[in-house]
Amino acid sequence: MSDALTVAERRRPWLLLAPTLITLAVLMVIPMIIMFTYSFHVYLGNGRDQPDFYLGNWAEFFTDGYYHYGIWQTARIAAITTVMCALMGYPAAYCIAMSRFRRKWMLLLLLILPFWISFIIRTLSWIHILGEQGAINATLRWLGLISEPIPMLYNEGSVIMGMIHFLLPYMILNVYVSLEGIDRNLVSAARTLGCTAWQAFREVTLPLSLPGLAAGCLLCFVLAAGSYVTPLILGGPSNFLFGNLVFDAVMAELNWPMGATLSMVLLILLGAIAAIYSRYMGLSRIYKGLSR
Numbered sequence: 001m002s003d004a005l006t007v008a009e010r011r012r013p014w015l016l017l018a019p020t021l022i023t024l025a026v027l028m029v030i031p032m033i034i035m036f037t038y039s040f041h042v043y044l045g046n047g048r049d050q051p052d053f054y055l056g057n058w059a060e061f062f063t064d065g066y067y068h069y070g071i072w073q074t075a076r077i078a079a080i081t082t083v084m085c086a087l088m089g090y091p092a093a094y095c096i097a098m099s100r101f102r103r104k105w106m107l108l109l110l111l112i113l114p115f116w117i118s119f120i121i122r123t124l125s126w127i128h129i130l131g132e133q134g135a136i137n138a139t140l141r142w143l144g145l146i147s148e149p150i151p152m153l154y155n156e157g158s159v160i161m162g163m164i165h166f167l168l169p170y171m172i173l174n175v176y177v178s179l180e181g182i183d184r185n186l187v188s189a190a191r192t193l194g195c196t197a198w199q200a201f202r203e204v205t206l207p208l209s210l211p212g213l214a215a216g217c218l219l220c221f222v223l224a225a226g227s228y229v230t231p232l233i234l235g236g237p238s239n240f241l242f243g244n245l246v247f248d249a250v251m252a253e254l255n256w257p258m259g260a261t262l263s264m265v266l267l268i269l270l271g272a273i274a275a276i277y278s279r280y281m282g283l284s285r286i287y288k289g290l291s292r
Contacts, residue, residue, distance in 0.1 A: 047254035089171030178212020
C-alpha cells in the first residue's frame with residue numbers, strides 16, 4: 001500500500017505539469033525541430049524546396065562574410081542600445097522606487113502606458129518627429145536656427161532611438177523591482193555610520209540593485225538583437241540587423257531553408273547569452289520584472 005502511495009506521489013507533480021509541458025512542446029519544441037530540419041532542405045528557387053540532408057545552407061553562412069558582418073552589426077547596435085537604456089533607465093527607476101508619492105502605482109501605470117499602443121505605430125511615430133517635415137526640423141526652421149532640414153532619419157542613430165523607445169520600460173521595470181527589494185534600513189545604517197548620501201548609494205544601493213540592472217541589460221540586448229521592425233522602418237539600407245536578413249530570406253527571396261538556417265543561428269547565439277546569464281545570475285529577476 002505504501003509503495004502504491006509513493007508511486008502516486010511521484011506521478012502527481014508530472015500530472016500537474018503535463019498541460020504546461022505539452023503546451024511548450026507543441027508551441028516551442030516541435031516548431032524549433034521543424035525549423036532545424038528545414039535548414040537542411042535544398043532551395044530550388046521560386047519558393048520551392050526539397051527535403052534532403054543538405055549542408056550548403058550552413059556552409060554558406062559560415063563562409064559568407066556578409067552574414068558575419070550582420071552578426072557584428074547586430075551585436076554592436078544591441079550593445080549600444082542596452083548601455084543607453086541602462087544609463088537612462090536607472091535614474092528613472094531610482095526616482096520611482098525612492099519616491100514618497102503615495103500612489104506610486106500611477107507612476108508605473110504611466111511607464112507601461114505606451115504598451116497599450118501598437119509597437120509598429122509607436123515606431124512609425126518617429127518619422128513624424130525626426131523626418132524632414134517632422135516636429136524637430138519644423139520647430140528649428142520656425143525658430144530660424146536652420147535653413148535646411150537636418151537629416152535625422154534612416155540612419156543608425158534613428159534605429160537606436162527607436163530601440164530605446166521600445167526597450168526602456170523593460171529596463172526601468174527590472175531595476176525598479178530590484179530597488180524595491182532593498183531594505184531601507186541598510187541605507188539608514190550606512191548613513192549613521194558616517195556615509196554621505198552618495199557613499200550610501202555607491203556602497204549599499206548600487207551593489208544590491210546590480211542583479212536587476214543585469215536582468216534589464218539581458219532583456220534589452222536579446223530583444224534588440226532579435227528585432228527587425230525598427231531597422232526596417234527607421235533604418236537605411238546599411239542599417240540592418242540579423243533579424244532583417246532572416247526576414248529578407250523568407251519574405252523577399254522565399255528561401256525558407258536559408259531563413260531557417262539564419263533563424264537557428266540567431267536562436268543559438270541569443271540562447272547562449274541567456275544560458276551564460278542564467279548560469280551566473282539566474283532568470284528569476286527577469287520573471288519578477290515582467291510580472292509587474
